Amino acid sequence: MILHRRRLLTATAGLAGTALLGGCDRFAGTDAGRRTLRTGEDANLYVQRLLMSDTTLAREFPESMISPWFKPNGSIDPPDTAYKALAANNFADFKLKVDGLVNTPLSLSLADLRGLPSRTQITRHDCVEGWSCIGKWSGVPLAEVVKRAGLKPQARYAVLHCADTLEYASADGAWLRPTNPSAVREAHATHVRLAAAGDWGGSPTGTQNGDANDDASEGRRAIRYYESIDLFDVFNPQTILAYDLNGKSLPVSNGAPLRLRVERQLGYKNAKYVTRVEMVSTLGGIGEGKGGYWEDRGYEWYAGI
Secondary structure (H helix, E strand, C coil): CCCCCHHHHHCCCHHHHHHHHHCCHHHHHHHHHHHHHHHHHHHHHHHHHHHCCCCCCCCCCCCHHHCCCCCCCCCCCCCCCHHHHHHHHHCCCEEEEECCCCCEEEEEEEEHHHCCEEEEEEEECCCCCCCCEEEEEEEEEEEHHHHHHCECCCCCEEEEEEEEEEEEEEEEEEEECCCCCHHHHHHHHCCCCCCCCCCCCCCCCCCCCCCCCCCCHHHHEEEEEEEEEEHHHCCCCCEEEEEECCCEEEEHHHHCCCCCCCEECCHHHHHCEEEEEEECCCCCCCCCCCCCCCCCHCCCCCCCE
């Protein structure tokens, strides 16, 4: 009898999955929670890599199953000055930087990216909060971009740097260092506007409380969202830098102008507002060294589904 892959993964990492989907914010903030999540993550990663090759695809769906509204969450209207300027000009001046451990650093406009080989896929987005949506994504495979830059032998991870500021740090340390992910969301509700029912993106140039990039004069440093994946997922055909959703350019609320789609992992891995792809040998020294904004605050790095 052949077990369905999802059932096998669920059985292997069930405890970690339960923690993530049922009150993970509280659980992840405890010592026991962190130990459990690390154990579950190791099992999840091991079993997925055992069962899959780097070309194994997540399930794709017919157009008839596309969700009528693709729920945005997290940041939906970045207040950063640089981002607002790009959005005001319909991202005509946007450039994606590709650097780090590459032979040829790149700076690619949206037109450049749209001129590269593309992929369209209809997939399901599974959020750690427990909801799902099906959307039609079009974009350039990350592998195409990385191949053009040329990887150096020591490159092991792609780090996706994003435009949205989620908190600040001062010279004396972080202004706020929460012990669990929900604390960030609650404490920064004043400048990180969360998605609301019926909201499809709001004003592309809107802001919450002034300009998040106006931090230098106040002696503070913006802490922006970031994520990372290893080469196994970089070269998966479904790992794309998406510029279209459901046949139209990405709305601001869903990550315009560019977001990562890595379809075999949970939603927080699918970073929005991507501005830079940095190839590195280690995740140490980036953020707090755990591989992502939420990972630095207790979530697992390999969020496979």
